[in-house]
Amino acid sequence: MNSAVKRVVCVSAALLLSVAGLASAATAVDAPDPTSTTAGTVPGAAAEDAAPQPTLSAEASVESVEAWEEFRVQGASTHLPAGTRVTLQQLQNEKWVGLPIHVNTTDAHTYSVRVKLGVKGLGHIRMVGGGAVSNTVQITVR
Structure with a gap:
């Protein structure tokens, strides 16, 4: 070299x-060091100052429907502004897929949307929007 x-x-x-x-x-x-605190700070103060997390709830008007039969999904939101757009998602092949079904939350922080599903069997759906994810709702499509 x-x-x-x-x-x-x-x-x-x-x-x-x-x-x-x-x-x-x-x-x-x-x-x-997670076990030490500095002078002038209160442990847990940051958690109290943090903004509340937005939430969505969801429930279906029925538990079982025929393929392409209309039903409703409704719910409420907390810590989301009125008018927040929420979207329906369906579990397909172990992945959540957004469906072309959207609605804005009302001034009372609620929503209601008409849904038709065509994939037969036990389906899982949820609503998402504004950083919140609702509970999963099970629907049997016959």
Whole structure:
């Protein structure tokens, strides 16, 4: 190896070691001790100051329907502004898939939407919107 290549290899190795050393030093310094508290702070204060989490509830008007028979899904929201768009999702092949069924929440923080499902068998649906996910509702489609 000529001397220019040796210098480049040595400089590269030195840079890698210094970057690795900085990363490990930053990790050690940045990790706070979860059991200690600092003066002037109250444990749990951050949890109280955090905004409440939005929620959605969902229930179906029936437990069982014929394929493509209309039924309703209705529910309520908390900590979501009125007019928040909520979307129906269906569990398909172990993945939640958004269906083209949307509705906005009312001023009373409720919603109601008409639904028709065509996939026969036990179906699972839920509503999502505004960062909230509702409970899962089971519908048997005959």
